[in-house]
Every structure is written in structure tokens, then in C-alpha cells.
Amino acid sequence: MNFNALADDPEDTQHSLAQRAAAASRSTWVSVGVNIVLTIAQISAGILSKSQGLIADGIHSLSDLIADFVVLFASHHSKKDADEGHPYGHQRFENAASLALGVLLLAVGVGMLWSAVLKLQAPDSVEKVHITALWVVGVALVAKELLFRYMLTVAKRVKSSMLVANAWHARSDAASSLVVGLGIIGNLAGYPILDPIAALIVGFMVAKMGWSFGWDALHDLMDRSANDEEVEAIRRTLMDTPGVSDVHDVRTRKMGDMIVVDAHIEVDADITVEAGHDIAVEARQRVLQRHRVLNLMTHVDPWRRPDLDHDTPVAPPPA
Numbered sequence: 001m002n003f004n005a006l007a008d009d010p011e012d013t014q015h016s017l018a019q020r021a022a023a024a025s026r027s028t029w030v031s032v033g034v035n036i037v038l039t040i041a042q043i044s045a046g047i048l049s050k051s052q053g054l055i056a057d058g059i060h061s062l063s064d065l066i067a068d069f070v071v072l073f074a075s076h077h078s079k080k081d082a083d084e085g086h087p088y089g090h091q092r093f094e095n096a097a098s099l100a101l102g103v104l105l106l107a108v109g110v111g112m113l114w115s116a117v118l119k120l121q122a123p124d125s126v127e128k129v130h131i132t133a134l135w136v137v138g139v140a141l142v143a144k145e146l147l148f149r150y151m152l153t154v155a156k157r158v159k160s161s162m163l164v165a166n167a168w169h170a171r172s173d174a175a176s177s178l179v180v181g182l183g184i185i186g187n188l189a190g191y192p193i194l195d196p197i198a199a200l201i202v203g204f205m206v207a208k209m210g211w212s213f214g215w216d217a218l219h220d221l222m223d224r225s226a227n228d229e230e231v232e233a234i235r236r237t238l239m240d241t242p243g244v245s246d247v248h249d250v251r252t253r254k255m256g257d258m259i260v261v262d263a264h265i266e267v268d269a270d271i272t273v274e275a276g277h278d279i280a281v282e283a284r285q286r287v288l289q290r291h292r293v294l295n296l297m298t299h300v301d302p303w304r305r306p307d308l309d310h311d312t313p314v315a316p317p318p319a
Helices: 003-007 017-049 052-078 092-120 132-158 161-188 194-221 228-239 273-290
Strands: 246-255 258-268 293-303
Touching: 017 052, 017 132, 017 161, 052 092, 052 132, 052 161, 052 194, 092 161, 092 194, 132 161, 161 194, 228 246, 228 258, 228 273, 246 293, 258 273, 273 293
Parallel strands: 258 293
Antiparallel strands: 246 258
16 A cells, blocks of 8 residues: 555645544544454454464454554654654654554564464364354454445545554455455365465465555655655645745655655745745745645745846946
């Protein structure tokens, strides 16, 4: 999932940090409730029905539960106001949380892969599972898919990459439940080896998603810029400000799900410093109102009409 897809409509009015934090908390507590039930049901049923795939799926749900608490922790801290030590606020707690989610998923995926490989090395030890496992995995699949759709809707509404990461974590659970279900069906049909193979596939899926989330979050923590479409939209807003003749050197960097912008704007060289300052203030206000921009620093450059040659020396008056 590309987090920059959150900027599909970059001119939407930005949501307040309080609104985003409230939405994150509400949707995440829903996820906590669902994952507690699924974790207990899947691991218990997996042990009783002798299904390694269902146990792996339950561990995946447990990792979701841990991830939910990481999100709640980050959401609580990211909404704090700016202070002397953090003049731009604490929004990067969200990037750090996304990185933590990625590392968690990667570790869980590698653990699943190792466990499945050990089982595949001793195929005679794989037992036939009970049909109860199939019913449990079916319920889990439906619950996870519904949870994913709910969380992704909230994440896109408030434009939160951290919530998108958590939503797709739920979708990865739904996909893993589907794979586990197929493995259980194969096991019941007389091919016991398909159950640990399903666990192996689930482990690979989880590890791959963890790598993707972690790598993406790492780039955001290293001041990755906003995507080209959003940068161009910000530039257009600056250009549309009355008094701005041109814009150049627009630079952006991610700060959580917000953006910090530096830009050079050109104004008429013949107006007063105060008038140029007023134009810069108006340009800043327009950008903050129309984009998910946390702060805009403008540098005012003088602009002269290109049809006038101001460097041509003026001839002295006749003696």
C-alpha cells in the first residue's frame, strides 16, 4: 500500500490533529476487541483441532493486537502540541509507529516461516485436522475483511498512514485466513502436508508486508518529500495567491502524515517590504487551509517585468 495515495485529493481541508487522534483511537479500540476474540478462538481451536495453519493465523491475530496498542500509544503522543524541544509537534510518532508495525510483522512472518519449515522437514508428523478448524477460519476470514474495510475507510477519511498500515495489517490477516482455510480443506481431503504449506505461505505474506511497511516508514523518518502531485498542487495554490508572480524551489518533507514546506515566492520588486510580507502571509494561509501542511516557510524574492531592462544604464542629462 502506497501511503502517498492518501493525497489523492490534496486540496481537501486538513483534519485537525484532535479529530485524527479521536478517529485513530475509536477505530483501533474496535480492532482490539475483534483481535482479542479472534486470537483466543484461533489459537485454542488450532491446538484442539491440530491445525498448525490455524495456530499461525492466531499468532498473526495476536500480532495485530500488539500492533493496535502500538497505534494507540503513537496516537496519544502524536497529538501533543509543539514545545521547545519539538517546535514542529510530535507527528513523527506516527512514522515511528508504522516502522514498529513493520518490524513486528517482519519478525512474526519470519517466525511463522521457521515453524512451517520445521514441520515440512518432518511430513510424517503432520496430523489430520478436525473440521472445527475450517469453521473457525471461515468466521475469522469474514471478521477480518469487515474490520479491514472499516479501518481503511476511517484511515482515508482522516488521511492517516499509520491507520492505513494497521488496516492493511488486518487485510493481511484476512488473506492469511483464506490461505489457511485452503490448507485445512486440503488436509481434510487427504493431503495433510497442505496445512503446514498454508502456514508457510502465511509467514511469507506477513514478512513481505512487514518489510514494505518498515521500509516505507524509514524513508518518511528520513525526510522523504511528498509526492509530485501534491507538491504541484501546493505550488498552484501559491501561484494563485494575488501578488505572487512566480514560485520556485518548493521543497517538502513528511512530518507524520503532515507536510512541512519551504518555498520561494516572487513578488513585484517595486512594492514595499510590508506589502511583500502581507502577500507571503496570505500565501501561507491559503496553503495551510487547503492542504495537509503543518508549516510553510516562504522566502520572498523580487520580481521585475521581463520586458523591462532594469540593468540598462541611464544616460546622464546634457550639460
